[in-house]
Every structure is written in C-alpha cells, then in structure tokens.
Amino acid sequence: MTPPISAEPALEISGLSKRFGGAVALDGVSLSVRRGEVHGLLGQNGSGKSTLIKILSGFHAPEPGGRLTLYGKDVPLPLPAGDFRKLGLAFVHQHLGLAPSLSVMENMCLSDFAAEARWLIDWRKESQRIRDVFAEYALAIDPQAVVGDLPQVDRCLVAIVRALEEVRANQAQHGGNGILVLDEPTPFLPRAGVDRLFALVEQIAARGASVIFVSHDVEEILQITDRATVLRDGKVAGTLETASARPEDFVEMIVGRRVEQYRARKAVAGGDDASVEITGLTGQVCRDLDIRLANGEVLGLTGLIGSGFDEVPALIYGARKARAGQLKLDGSTFELANMTPRTAIELRIGYLPADRIGASGAGSLPVADNLGLPSLSRFSSGLRLDRGGLFRWAGDVGRAHDVRPNDPALYLEGLSGGNQQKVLLAKWLEIEPRLLLLDEPTQGVDVGARQQVFAAIDRAARAGAVVLCASTDAEQLAQICNRVLVFAHGRIAAELAGDDVTKEEITFQCYTGLSTSTAAPAR
Amino acid sequence: MLHGSVDKHGSAGTVSPGSLGSVAEYEARIAELERKVRSLQEQRKLPGLSSGGAKRFVERYAIIGIWVLLIAVFALIDNYVYGSSRFLTWINFSTMFGTQAVLVVLTLGLLLPLTAGDFDLSGAATMTVVSLAVAIMISTQQTPTMAAVLIGLAIGGLVGAANAFFTIYFRIHSLIVTLGMATFLIGIAKWISASRTVSIFGSNPSLIEWVNQARIFNVSMSFWYALLLCIAVWYFLEYTTQGRKLLFVGRAREVARLAGIRVEAVRAWALVGAGVIAALAGILAVGINGSADPSSRVGLLLPAFAAAFLGATSIVPGRFNPWGSFIGVFLLATGISGLQIFGIPNWVQDLFYGGGLILAVAASQLVRRRRPMEFGG
Numbered sequence: 005m006t007p008p009i010s011a012e013p014a015l016e017i018s019g020l021s022k023r024f025g026g027a028v029a030l031d032g033v034s035l036s037v038r039r040g041e042v043h044g045l046l047g048q049n050g051s052g053k054s055t056l057i058k059i060l061s062g063f064h065a066p067e068p069g070g071r072l073t074l075y076g077k078d079v080p081l082p083l084p085a086g087d088f089r090k091l092g093l094a095f096v097h098q099h100l101g102l103a104p105s106l107s108v109m110e111n112m113c114l115s116d117f118a119a120e121a122r123w124l125i126d127w128r129k130e131s132q133r134i135r136d137v138f139a140e141y142a143l144a145i146d147p148q149a150v151v152g153d154l155p156q157v158d159r160c161l162v163a164i165v166r167a168l169e170e171v172r173a174n175q176a177q178h179g180g181n182g183i184l185v186l187d188e189p190t191p192f193l194p195r196a197g198v199d200r201l202f203a204l205v206e207q208i209a210a211r212g213a214s215v216i217f218v219s220h221d222v223e224e225i226l227q228i229t230d231r232a233t234v235l236r237d238g239k240v241a242g243t244l245e246t247a248s249a250r251p252e253d254f255v256e257m258i259v260g261r262r263v264e265q266y267r268a269r270k271a272v273a274g275g276d277d278a279s280v281e282i283t284g285l286t287g288q289v290c291r292d293l294d295i296r297l298a299n300g301e302v303l304g305l306t307g308l309i310g311s312g313f314d315e316v317p318a319l320i321y322g323a324r325k326a327r328a329g330q331l332k333l334d335g336s337t338f339e340l341a342n343m344t345p346r347t348a349i350e351l352r353i354g355y356l357p358a359d360r361i362g363a364s365g366a367g368s369l370p371v372a373d374n375l376g377l378p379s380l381s382r383f384s385s386g387l388r389l390d391r392g393g394l395f396r397w398a399g400d401v402g403r404a405h406d407v408r409p410n411d412p413a414l415y416l417e418g419l420s421g422g423n424q425q426k427v428l429l430a431k432w433l434e435i436e437p438r439l440l441l442l443d444e445p446t447q448g449v450d451v452g453a454r455q456q457v458f459a460a461i462d463r464a465a466r467a468g469a470v471v472l473c474a475s476t477d478a479e480q481l482a483q484i485c486n487r488v489l490v491f492a493h494g495r496i497a498a499e500l501a502g503d504d505v506t507k508e509e510i511t512f513q514c515y516t517g518l519s520t521s522t523a524a525p526a527r
Numbered sequence: 528m529l530h531g532s533v534d535k536h537g538s539a540g541t542v543s544p545g546s547l548g549s550v551a552e553y554e555a556r557i558a559e560l561e562r563k564v565r566s567l568q569e570q571r572k573l574p575g576l577s578s579g580g581a582k583r584f585v586e587r588y589a590i591i592g593i594w595v596l597l598i599a600v601f602a603l604i605d606n607y608v609y610g611s612s613r614f615l616t617w618i619n620f621s622t623m624f625g626t627q628a629v630l631v632v633l634t635l636g637l638l639l640p641l642t643a644g645d646f647d648l649s650g651a652a653t654m655t656v657v658s659l660a661v662a663i664m665i666s667t668q669q670t671p672t673m674a675a676v677l678i679g680l681a682i683g684g685l686v687g688a689a690n691a692f693f694t695i696y697f698r699i700h701s702l703i704v705t706l707g708m709a710t711f712l713i714g715i716a717k718w719i720s721a722s723r724t725v726s727i728f729g730s731n732p733s734l735i736e737w738v739n740q741a742r743i744f745n746v747s748m749s750f751w752y753a754l755l756l757c758i759a760v761w762y763f764l765e766y767t768t769q770g771r772k773l774l775f776v777g778r779a780r781e782v783a784r785l786a787g788i789r790v791e792a793v794r795a796w797a798l799v800g801a802g803v804i805a806a807l808a809g810i811l812a813v814g815i816n817g818s819a820d821p822s823s824r825v826g827l828l829l830p831a832f833a834a835a836f837l838g839a840t841s842i843v844p845g846r847f848n849p850w851g852s853f854i855g856v857f858l859l860a861t862g863i864s865g866l867q868i869f870g871i872p873n874w875v876q877d878l879f880y881g882g883g884l885i886l887a888v889a890a891s892q893l894v895r896r897r898r899p900m901e902f903g904g
Contacts, residue, residue, distance in 0.1 A: 323785050346787035355785060366779035368845065373771060377786045384768045391766055 013073070014039045014092075014214040015183050020070035022055050029055040030066070031238040039181065042205060042215045044225040044232030044246070046258055048511065049476060052238040053218055057187055061088050061095050075180040089115075092178035094167035097187045100159055104152035108162055109134055111151055115170050141165060141207060157197030160189055161204055168208065181212040188218050191310025202228050220308045222254045222515060236260050255515045259508065280439055280470045285329035285340060287312070287319045290494040293329070297439075297470045302461065304481035304505075305474040307491030308514050314358075314474050317441035321348045321355035323363075333438065349378055351439075354432030358444040360421070364428050367417030371407070372398035374416050375431050405430045406456055422453025429460050440464055442473040446480055458484050478510040490514055586891065590841035590851065593887070594858045601865035613868050621746045625739065627860040628749035629654075629812045633827055634834045634852045635753075635760050636804030641835060641847045642764065643797040644777040645694065645701035650805040651828035652712035653686045657809035658819035659716050662725040665734065665813075672733045676810055683806025684799050686712065691795035701798070709828070716821035726818040738814025749811050753853075756804070760849045773797060774846075833884040834859060840891035859883060 015037040022030040030052045037043045047053045058064045060072075065082035072079045074091050088095070102111045109127075112134050116122075134147045143165065145158050154162070164184065171182035186205070190198050205215055205228055219225055225232050226246055234241040234257040241257040278296035285293040289312030297303055305313040319326040322343030329340035333351060348355065357363040365374045375398045376383065383390045383397070398412035405426045407419070416424055425445065432440060445461070446454045461484055465471050475481055481488050488505055490498040490513040498513040598615070605614040613619065633650055640647045661679040664670035670678070686708065693704040727734060741748045764770040775783040776793045784790050813819050837858070838851030862879050892898075 321785070344787070345785050346789070349787040357785065359781075362779070363781045363785060366775055366782050369774065369778055373774070377771075377775065377782075380768045380771060387767050387769075389766050389768050389771065 012039055012076075013037060014041075014075060014180060015216075016071075016073040017056075018071045020056070020059065020072075021067040022052075022059060022064060023067060028238050030059075033235070033238070033240055035233055035240065035243075037183065037214045037216060038230075039214055040209050040212045041231065042209050042217055042229045044229035045216055045218045045235070046220070046222070046225060046232055046254060047235035047241075048258060051235040051258075053235055054187075055238075056235070057095070057185055057216075057218065059083075060093060060185065062086065074183070075178060089170050090174050090177045092171055092174065092180040092182050093185065094171045094182055095185045095187065096160070096163045096167050096189060098189065098191070100163040102151045102159055102163055104150075106151060107147065108145060108149050108151055108154070109147040111162065112137075112147070112166050112169070115166065116173075137165060137169060141204060143204070155197070157193050157200055160193065160197075160201060164189075164201075164204060164208075168213070171213075181214070183214045183216065184208060185216045186218060188220070188309070190219060190221060190224055191308070198224065220515075222251050222258075225254065226251060234258055251516075255512065258515055259512045279334060281332040282320065282340075283330050283332070285316065285319060286327040287315045287324065290315060290319075290491070293496065295472075295489070297472070299468050299470060300465050301487065302465050302471040302473060302485050304485035304488035304510075305472065305491065306476060306478065306481055306488060306510060306514060307497070309476070311491040312494035313489070313491035314443060314476075317355055317443050317472060317474050318357070320439070320472070321345060321353060321441055323355060323357065349435070352435055352437050353439045353441065354378075354435060354437040355441040356428060356432060356443060356445060358447060360424055360428065360448070361417060365416050365424065365431075368415055370413050371402065371416055371419070371427055372412035375401055375412070375427055375434070378431060378435050401430050401434060402427070405460060420450065420453070421448040422450045422457070425449050425457055426453060426460070429457060433460060433464055436467070437464065437469050440469050440471045442471065442475075444475050444477070445473060446475075446477065454480075478507045478514070481505070481510055482507045586840075586844050587842055589891070590837070590854050590858060590887075594854060594861060597858065597861055597865075601861070601868075605865075605868070609869065614865055617745065619864060619868070621744075623857070623860050623864050624750040625747035626749075626815060627856055628747075628753035629808050629815065629824075630827055630830055630834065630860070631753040631853055631856045632756055632808040632811060633805060633831045634838070634856055635756055635849055636801045636808065637831055637835050638760060638764070638847045638849060638852060639773065639797040639800045639804070640701065640794075642777045643773050643794050644780065645794055645798060646705060647687075647690065647798060647801045647805075648702065648705040648828065649686065649690060649708040649712060650801060650808075650831060651825050652709040652716070653683055653802055653805040654809035654812065654827070655819075655821060655824050656686075656712045656716045656719075657682050657806040658812045658824065659720045659725060659821060661734075661810055662727050662813050662819035663719060665727045666725055666730045669730070672731060672737075676734070679810050680803050680806045683802040683804070683809070685802070686805075687799035687802025688795075690802065691798040694798065695791045695795055713821065713825060720819070720821045722821055724818050724820040727813065728817045732817065734810070734814045735817050738811055739817075747815070749815055752807075752811060756807070757849045757853050764849070769793075830856075830859065830880055833880055837884055837887050840888055844891065 013036045015035075017036070018034040020030055020033045021028070033052065033056060035043075035056075045053055045056070055064060059066045059082070062083035062085040070081055072081055072083075074093075079091060083091070103114075109131055113125075113130055131147055138145055138147070141161075143161055145154070145162060151159055151162065164186070167184060168182060171178075171184070175182075189201060193201065202224075205217070209215055217225070217229055226249070229246045231243055231245055232249075232254070233243040234254060236258065237260075241260065244253060244257075279299045280297040282293065282295040282297075285295070289310065291312075293316070295303070295316075305316055307313040315324060318324040319329070319340060320331060320343070322340070322345050326340040326343065331338045331340055331343070338347070338351070345355070361367040372395045376394050380389070383394045395412045399410060402410040402412060407423050407426050407430075416427065419427065429445070440461075442461070446457055449457060458480075461471055461473070473481070473485065482505055485505055487499065487501045488510055489496045490500065490510065492514075498516075500509055500513065602615040605611055633654060636650055637647055657679045660682055661675045664675040664678065665672060690701070690705055690708055693699055694701045738749045738752070739747045743751055764773065772783065772788050772793050775786065775788060776790050780790055783793075809819075809824075812824060834852050834855040835847055837855035838849075838853070839845065839847045840851070841854070842848050842851040859880055862883065863876050866875050866879065
C-alpha cells in the first residue's frame with residue numbers, strides 16, 4: 005500500500021534546543037513530517053528522542069529560538085501542557101494510560117468525561133459510537149471487554165484509536181488530519197502483535213494523518229516508515245528515505261562511527277573451569293539460553309529494551325518463575341523452574357533488583373535493618389535478636405563501604421541514591437555470595453558513588469564470586485565486565501570479550517544484533 | 528549526557544591544568560572538596576530513629592505531654608468548678624487502669640496483623656465469642672477455670688487461622704474476610720448465649736479472683752497482665768528476628784519475598800496471634816465483669832483501632848508500636864473517665880473517641896509537615 009503522501013508538511017520543527025542545567029539534551033534540531041507520512045525517530049538512550057517528544061506534548065519548555073509549525077501555522081512555544089490535543093497532536097506512550105480494571109468503552113470515553121460535565125450518559129449511544137470507530141479501523145475488539153483481559157497488542161490498539169478520536173474531536177480547531185506520536189510501542193509485543201499494529205498504522209497514514217514512530221528497532225523502522233530521522237547526542241544525525249536505505253546506514257548514524265564489516269564472533273566463553281553453568285534458561289522473552297561462568301568473572305548482559313537480557317538475573321534467583329532451565333553450581337544441579345529466593349540465598353546467591361526502593365530495600369526502615377536482612381541469623385540466638393550488635397555491625401559495614409552519612413539508624417530513603425545502592429550491595433556482599441546477580445546496579449547513582457559501587461563489585465569478584473550484571477549502560481559494562489553478552493529477541497546475538505569490550509562495540513552490537521539476528525543470521 | 532565522568536586525569540573543565548602547580552596540589556584540592564561535601568552531607572537533617580532535634584522529641588513524646596495536660600485540666604476543673612476531688616484520686620485511676628486493660632490487650636492484638644500490612648476487624652467479635660464460651664464452660668459445664676482459659680485461647684487461635692486461610696489462600700483482602708468473620712462470630716455469640724448475659728459469680732469465681740480481686744499497688748491484675756503483654760509484644764516486634772520479618776513483610780512485601788522470607792506464613796501467624804490475643808482480652812473481660820454478654824463489647828473494635836492509629840503517631844512515629852498504643856488507650860480513657868465524673872452525658876464519649884483520634888493524628892501530621900502516612904500493606 006502506498007500512502008498518499010503530499011509534499012506539504014504537517015509538522016515542521018526548526019532550531020529546537022533544550023538544556024537541563026549544563027547538559028544539552030537537544031541542540032538545534034530540525035525535522036519535517038509530511039501529511040500521510042510515517043516518520044521514524046531513532047537514537048540511543050539519551051540521544052534526545054524523549055526530550056523532543058516531551059516538548060511536543062508541552063511537558064518541557066524548549067530554549068527560546070526554536071520554531072514549531074503545524075499545518076502551515078506557527079505555534080508559539082512552549083506549548084501549554086494539555087493543549088496538544090487542540091493542535092492535532094496525539095501521543096501514545098509505552099505506558100498506555102488505560103485503566104486495566106475498566107472496560108474498553110469506559111476507557112475510550114475517558115477523555116470526553118475529563119473534558120465536559122454530562123449529567124446523563126447515554127451508554128447505548130456511546131457503545132454504538134465506539135463500535136463504529138472500531139469498525140472503521142477494522143478492529144475486532146469488544147467495547148464491553150475489560151482492558152486488563154485483553155492481549156497487550158489490543159490494549160495498544162485501543163490506546164491508539166482513543167488518541168486518534170481525540171484528534172478528530174478537535175479537528176475544527178486545528179484543521180488537519182492529525183499527527184500521531186507512537187513512543188516505542190513495540191518492545192513488549194509479540195511478532196504477530198507488531199504486524200497488527202503496523203496494519204493499523206498504515207490505515208491511519210492512508211487517511212492522511214501523519215505518524216511519528218519512535219523505536220530502537222532498525223528492522224521495524226525499515227518495515228513501516230517512509231522516512232526516518234536519527235538523533236545522536238541531541239543533534240540530527242540525518243534523515244533517510246527508508247526505501248533506499250540499508251540497515252547499516254541507520255546503525256552507522258545511531259552509533260556514530262563507520263560500520264566495520266560484520267565479524268562473526270566465535271564463542272570464547274568459559275572453558276573447562278566454568279564453575280557456574282546455566283543451561284536451557286527460558287523465561288517470558290529469553291529462550292533456551294546457555295551461559296557458562298568462571299570464578300571471579302564479571303559477565304555483562306545487555307541488549308535493547310525488550311530483548312530479554314534484563315529478566316535473566318530474576319529468573320536465576322527465582323524472583324520470577326522460569327519456564328525451564330537448570331543451574332549448575334559447584335557440581336550440583338538445580339531446576340530453575342523450582343527456584344525460590346529462599347533456596348537461592350541458601351546457595352549464597354545474591355540478587356540486587358533495579359527497583360531500589362520497592363524490591364531491593366525498604367525505604368521507611370533503618371539502614372541497619374536493611375543491611376541485616378539476609379544476615380539476621382548471625383545476630384539471633386533462640387528468640388533473641390541482638391539489636392545493639394546489629395547496629396554496631398551495620399556501622400562497621402557502612403564505614404567499610406563508605407556510606408555517607410554512616411548512621412545505621414537513618415531511614416534508607418534518607419540517603420542519596422548512590423549511598424542507598426552502597427548499602428544494598430553491601431547487604432549481599434556480607435553473605436559472601438557465590439553468585440551475585442545485578443540488575444542496573446548504577447541507575448540513578450551519582451558519578452562518585454558509581455566508582456565505589458564498581459570497586460565493591462570488583463572486590464567481590466576477586467574474592468571468588470561470580471558476578472552477572474544486566475544493564476543498558478554500555479559505558480558501565482565496558483568498565484566492569486570481562487565479557488559481555490548482547491541479546492536480541494530473547495537470544496544471545498553476540499559475545500564480546502577482551503579488547504572488544506568497549507562502549508562503542510557494545511552499543512554497535514545492540515543495534516546490529518537486532519537487525520542481523522533475524523534478517524541475516526551470520527554465524 | 529547528564530553525568531560527565533570525572534576521574535583523576537581530566538576534570539570538569541573549569542580548571543585549566545596549567546594553573547595548578549602539580550598533581551599533588553590538585554589532589555589535595557580534590558581531597559579538601561571531598562571533605563567539604565562530606566561535612567555538608569553530615570549536616571543535612573535526615574529522617575531516622577536517632578537523628579534528633581527537638582522536633583523529633585516532640586513528635587515522639589507529645590502524647591505523654593497531652594495525657595499529663597489532660598489530667599491537669601480535669602483536676603483543675605474538678606477542684607475549682609465542682610469544688611470536689613473525685614478525679615485526681617488513686618481509686619479513680621486504679622479503677623481506670625484495671626477496666627481499660629481489656630481495650631489495651633485488644634489493641635495489642637491488632638498490632639501484629641497491622642504491622643504485617645493486614646487488618647483484623649474480627650478482634651472484638653472474637654473477644655465476645657471467647658468471653659461467652661469461657662463463661663458458659665465455667666458456669667454451666669463446671670469446667671476447671673484453667674482448662675476453660677486454654678480452650679478459650681485455642682478458639683481465638685482457630686478464628687485467626689480461619690481468617691488467615693481465606694485471606695492468604697484465596698487472596699481476599701483481609702478487611703473483607705475479617706469483616707465477614709466478625710459478623711459471623713457475633714451470630715454465634717448470640718446463639719450460644721441465647722442473647723442473655725452469662726454470669727460466673729454463682730459457680731466458680733476463681734477467674735474473678737485471678738483477674739480482678741488480686742491487686743498490686745491496689746491496681747487489679749488485669750492491668751498488670753496487659754502491661755506484661757505490652758512488654759512481650761514490644762520485645763517481639765523490636766528484638767526478635769520474627770518481629771523484624773513481620774515489619775519487612777508489612778513495609779516492603781517484595782523486598783521481603785526476595786530476601787527469602789515466607790511472606791504468606793508470616794502474615795498467617797500474625798492473624799493467628801491476633802486471634803489468640805483477642806481471646807485473652809475476652810478472658811480478662813470475664814474476670815473483670817464476672818460475666819459475659821453478646822453485645823456490650825462488640826463496640827470496642829473502633830476504640831481499639833483508634834488507639835492503634837493514635838499510638839502509631841508517637842513513641843516510634845509512623846510505625847504501629849505497643850507503647851504508643853498503650854498510652855493511647857489511657858489517654859482516651861482518662862478523658863472519658865473525667866467526663867463521666869462530671870456527669871456529662873454518655874454520647875460525649877463517642878465525640879471524645881472519634882474527635883480525639885482525628886485531632887491527635889492531624890496534629891502529628893502537622894509536625895511531620897503533612898508527609899503522606901505510610902503504614903504498609
């Protein structure tokens with residue numbers, strides 16, 4: 005299907021900049037989206053994609069000097085928050101903004117209810133209206149169904165149609181066909197779901213509306229967009245006509261260096277001295293993984309969002325149920341489908357989840373209690389818990405890990421992010437872990453504390469622990485890992501070791517891994 | 528990039544390398560800056576148990592001050608308005624201590640599930656059923672008092688176990704389960720008593736002797752039992768690993784689960800414990816009154832919750848704690864005792880319980896700068 009793209013732009017941005025303190029998030033960005041066009045927006049984390057979108061939705065105010073033109077009319081910046089609807093813009097974020105326990109119909113009507121006070125809702129009429137809208141887009145979704153019962157893709161489609169309806173309701177004011185911004189809608193959708201989503205996107209574009217499609221996935225960009233713009237370090241790295249572009253062209257622009265010839269990488273993974281071995285691990289996304297680890301090794305796991313690398317630590321620890329898989333630890337084998345946190349701790353496995361206050365530590369309890377949680381047996385005899393001893397010990401541990409201020413009676417939430425993480429990491433190091441599982445260990449950790457967290461990880465590895473670190477931060481992985489596994493579509497797409505463990509190489513593999521693992525399996 | 532990385536060799540760019548004499552000088556300056564940052568960090572006022580300030584002290588012990596103030600005000604009114612000295616007498620206070628023991632025990636029972644993040648609305652009904660069962664066993668079955676007491680406690684434990692089963696196995700919110708259980712138990716109480724008062728005076732009054740007639744400092748034993756239980760609950764929550772686990776389960780269920788704590792078992796035991804303690808309250812009630820009836824004690828549920836929440840604003844603010852609840856009960860009881868002595872009508876009691884709770888918690892929220900309250904669950 006060829007959408008009727010007119011040369012006339014629906015949205016035009018020029019010279020848009022945004023600074024946060026001293027950091028430049030956007031630097032003179034210009035972009036043009038035509039009527040009826042699907043326009044891709046690509047870039048690494050921190051490249052400025054989200055900042056750009058947040059300016060369009062009125063969440064951020066840009067620096068003076070930028071210009072925004074919608075359907076030929078200049079729009080003064082910053083946009084008042086919430087006004088985007090009147091201008092013909094519609095946003096669907098990864099968090100869809102639907103109430104899961106309410107029906108599709110109630111969710112569809114939400115924006116009407118928010119905008120006007122009605123004292124008699126004609127439910128039959130509303131239901132018919134929504135049926136008509138769904139029929140128009142050829143969607144087979146029951147308006148009476150509860151959103152939470154729908155598959156993820158149907159929820160996404162409902163959110164999109166709702167956003168479009170809002171644009172249509174305000175058409176008198178903006179006079180356009182609407183500009184739909186889809187902010188990374190695909191990472192958690194199955195393949196068949198992505199196809200249905202794309203079918204809807206094509207229909208929308210065929211009606212003359214424009215779509216800005218934000219994604220990490222070069223393959224999807226190639227499939228659905230007409231043109232795509234790549235952002236890098238807050239600047240436009242380039243805009244390509246998709247029909248004539250190769251995947252390498254995009255990856256090159258995203259990563260910012262010339263793409264070397266793709267090298268097939270041979271496995272250098274742990275030799276015979278592998279002391280921890282994971283075989284056949286299968287979870288929600290990752291499938292049939294085999295990972296071998298040697299004593300004292302720090303192994304990094306990475307990939308783009310949705311590639312499945314981030315669930316591996318939780319699956320090994322039993323925090324989430326694995327579908328299948330085995331863990332071989334010092335000669336004994338354990339079924340991961342039956343793994344529980346309790347068993348894991350008995351095996352001296354530590355797990356530091358990414359959600360610091362919520363899964364990792366209790367913010368409204370003192371540092372000493374958080375530190376001592378896995379080591380309580382050390383301070384108890386019979387019924388008695390030696391509180392004084394626990395607090396003295398916590399003070400010593402805090403000093404050893406340079407927690408500031410080092411007051412064991414302080415509530416955990418009173419510490420800075422970096423110091424919280426020092427405490428929570430120390431909690432596991434104190435059980436002298438055999439296997440330490442980390443999920444984004446330095447997210448929200450300041451630069452100084454970050455080095456101390458790295459040093460602590462390093463000490464643990466030197467003491468013989470095996471460390472597994474899942475992270476999207478390539479710089480961090482390059483700094484602490486001996487070896488990095490790059491995931492794509494739930495499988496290991498590349499393995500980097502030795503001199504190849506660099507920030508650039510890791511980032512590069514994240515993007516190429518995705519497009520080569522399915523398009524051209526080079527192995 | 529929001530974070531620039533700073534290491535030994537390159538810094539944030541404001542200092543040109545030429546302006547520094549040597550690497551040593553540079554490092555000395557960095558060390559000095561670090562010291563400054565550290566001292567600033569330590570000066571920051573942070574929430575915690577020990578980090579102090581007068582405000583913290585006021586927050587923790589205001590409840591005692593309010594209690595003393597209330598006693599003083601009532602004593603003055605008694606003296607100057609009524610020209611009598613009925614309020615500030617040992618007999619008035621010792622009676623109050625003895626009779627309020629039931630409410631103290633009931634409140635202490637609520638603390639366990641509340642700390643674990645569950646509500647037990649069936650406490651007062653459990654107490655009523657157990658008090659009737661014990662009274663009936665002693666008066667009409669000639670059961671030895673000790674055996675009746677033990678059976679009574681077992682009944683409380685069974686009620687708690689039933690609450691736990693429905694709450695945890697079926698994953699129903701504890702509010703719903705215990706609300707249903709409370710109504711169900713009141714029905715049983717009416718059935719076994721034929722809606723009449725059951726007295727143990729005529730048959731075997733040894734329970735009355737143990738609870739009410741034996742006295743220390745002229746305060747009946749019921750008060751001392753409640754005090755012992757308060758110490759026990761405090762010790763359990765504060766100084767045992769089980770108590771710590773309970774707290775983690777209430778505060779951060781996911782953290783507790785990932786730490787290998789059997790979250791379901793901990794919650795179940797808390798509900799069973801609450802049932803047993805509510806049964807104890809029922810047994811004390813029989814001892815104090817010498818009788819049991821199916822209706823008069825059901826209304827204690829809300830005062831017990833009032834005392835628990837009032838207690839959670841003091842002593843260890845933000846946490847359900849036995850001493851805060853203990854004082855909370857007597858604060859409310861002092862007010863009511865004073866009002867009764869002055870012959871103020873009965874309905875004022877309700878105003879005092881309800882209004883007192885809301886005003887006290889509101890005042891403590893002002894001290895906490897209206898931070899959202901967090902009780903777990």
